[in-house]
Amino acid sequence: MKGLEPVRQRPGMYTRTENPLHILQEVIDNAADEALAGFGTQISVTLHTDGSISVEDDGRGIPVGLHPEEQVPVVEIVFTRLHAGGKFDKKAGGAYAFSGGLHGVGVSVTNALSTRLEVDVMRDGSAHRLVFGHGEVIEPLQQLQSVPKKKTGTRVRVWPDPQYFDSAVIPAAELVHSLRSKAVLLSGIKVSLSVEKTGESRQWQYADGLRSYLDEALGDAERIVPLFEGRQYAGADDDSFSEGEGAHWAVVWTSEGNVVRESYVNLIPTPAGGTHEAGLRDGLFNAVKSFAELHNLIPKGVRLLPEDVFARASFVLSAKVLDPQFQGQIKERLNSRDAVRLVSAYVKNALELVLHANVEAGKKLAESAIRQAQARARSAQKVEKRKSSGVAVLPGKLTDCESSDASRTELFLVEGDSAGGSAKMGRDKEFQAILPLRGKVLNSWEVERDRLFANNEIHDISVAIGVDPHGPDDTVDLSGLRYGRICILSDADVDGSHIQVLLLTLFFRHFPRLVESGNVYIARPPLFRVDVPALGKRPARKLYCLDQGELEAVQDKLRAEGVREGSWSISRFKGLGEMSAEQLWETTMNPDTRRLMVVSCGELGVKGTVEMFDMLMGKGESAQRRAWLEEKGNLADVDV
DSSP: OOTTHHHHHOGGGTSOOSSTHHHHHHHHHHHHHHHHTTOOSEEEEEEOTTSOEEEEEOSSOOOOSBOTTTOSBHHHHHHHOTTOOTTSOOSTTOSOSSOSOOSSOHHHHHHHTEEEEEEEEEETTEEEEEEEETTEEEEEEEEEEEOOTTOOEEEEEEEEOGGGSSOSSOOHHHHHHHHHHHHHHSTTOEEEEEETTTTEEEEEOOTTHHHHHHHHHHTTOOBSSOOEEEEEEOOTTOSSSOTTOEEEEEEEEBSSSOOOEEEEETTEEOTTOBHHHHHHHHHHHHHHHHHHHHTTOSOTTOOOOHHHHHTTEEEEEEEEOSSOOEETTTTOEEOOTHHHHHHHHHHHHHHHHHHHHOHHHHHHHHHHHHHHHHHHHHHHHHHHHHHOSSOOOOOTTOBOOSOOOTTTOEEEEEESHHHHHHHHHHSOTTTEEEEEEOSOOOOOTTOOGGGGGGSHHHHHHHHHHTOOOOOTTSOOOGGGOOOSEEEEEOOSSHHHHHHHHHHHHHHHHHOHHHHHTTOEEEEOOOSEEEEEOOBTTBOOEEEEESSHHHHHHHHHHHHHHTOOTTOSEEEEOSOGGGSOHHHHIIIIIOTTTOOEEEOOOGGGHHHHHHHHHHHHHOTTOHHHHHHHHHHHGGGSOOOO
């Protein structure tokens, strides 16, 4: 498929399809990136009466000259080519050192999913206009009247195509939140929203940034300690991080009420959190813990955990990461592993200085965390008491965890004894348990429930998780569930996928309540490791890639960074058994840096999933399976 065809074929891969807000945000993000780079002072959004939306900024204006290789105006390439963004060039002098758009598919997706899109650019003393219809150029770029040289900027007007969205209406509350957050994160930048139909107009400008926003959001809630704000960015002489990387944060602890938690990476909202939030949590915890230990505040027998410190914390976090890796195209969660160290180190040092300068506030904060830890310990003891009567003997292969709090505990069903050994050494024994599986589990799709326990592996899984097999309509008591997360951990190859399917068959057929309540997960180990040599002041790095697509993206970024072609080495993991305990922890088991995929019935729904499993796993369905494979075979990714 050429050009923008893939976007129209599968829009859900590139954007949210509930409504057109996300394709509009791509345009707003571009305007915000101009302001972030220091070239814009205002962003204006207008909702027109004909259903179109326009976004205007006073940045530099998208370049209108011919692209040296394509011999097409650069502005046209930006709106019609996937992966053609100006944001991959991270070297000094690149158009955007820090930006939210990094997949290079941003406004080209907006264009692909619109019936009409108009671009007006003011640059180099002239006004220019380009018009698209259904992603194709219908009015080529033309130069209009002259304008003062100082007057620059871009105006994009979009008519979203309703056929690609569940609803053509843009949710006003979400749009307002998005625009207000841009004003918060870009201190001093003026952001406005106008609605032609009602004549309503709103404007946001925060000279005080994160602090005033968080104070406003929390209202009159009682603060345990005064608001803690800080910012720090790496300098040119930093050995670990690139110049300009860092974070700006505002954190406040309240005694009651809701907590407010918002995080951003290069101005892109990350509602699902990610590694920068993990770094904030880690930094806050380490600072409070070291302060409490220094002043002997922790009572004997109490163990302080990160969630105890984090439980009553409200925050706004804005991280700047040079080369962010997001989970999924819509960038809801940051996956960059370095972000944990980056944010954690800066936050820890800053909070330690504040606590030691104000010991009374530090003691209040530590005491609040200790109370949370004591309440958690009491809760766990109650659960233990209820479970201790008549528990079946746990399987010998199970390496259990220390905690019995099902809201924290995790069980990894690991393919093979060798991988099980690495997982046992690499895990956090406080809350992670390991159950190695030998060989392939029985195909249990057509096995009667009273015959299930004839299979040792299934017997061990059921006893370990503490829930008996049941049907979709049975009344099930999940209070005996010993682990809140049951994670399938298999090799990233065909056999590993087969084991995944067999275990998913077991859970969907005989433990459907666990799937329904979101207790079953698939762990996603990487397939490749890229060893990058030291470059200038940047130390040597190890980068992990989930699949071939990620490997190609990482290599593209290394070339853009100026790393010499061929100087990096690529190794492929044949299986989990090849990974050391440290590698398995870092890539697949560490809650801060791993990728876990929750199992649900998805778009097919329960009925469609049952039909799919009947066809895939039923003994008498070989003819239907063959027909399905012949029809869908061209969709398989094959490594040559």
